[in-house]
Amino acid sequence: MSKTLAAYFSASGTTAKVAETLAKAANADVYEIKPAVPYTRADLDWTNKKSRSSR
Template structure:
């Protein structure tokens, strides 16, 4: 039996959702949207407002925005791509919530992010803190945009 893959993603504006759908298709993976229990409004996402919801969440390392729903049968997946937009040079707090919600022991996790200009920063090392030491990690990748050919090349380079 081949390896079963999942692309789990959080998207605030639709950019990460578009990439996640293309990645799932290129990887032959199932797709799961990480949805906040309380959806973000455009005011919530205003990073220039220090009192906006996203600014408050990102300034508090203990912030864990609640997720609506769960991945059915997570135990069936051995490879999980986790996608998100870069916020303040790292993954949004909802990704921490997601990673703490499951046991990824023995699974391979591969972060991917969307950003117009910000890199991944310390995202990989930060995310590893939220999983078991028995989780296998592949280096994360930031995409400004990518076509299916570029995604397929990246997937192939991972040696899954």
């Protein structure tokens, strides 16, 4: 039987928790997709039209 992989990207940890729970329930391997350059708090400021995440 093929093995399932739960691959996730999480900026704040919320999706990470869900992915871990899902992976356990599905007996899946878990893999975190990480940005080459980590996101800072300022990068994630969606109220700033010029922030990295907004652009």
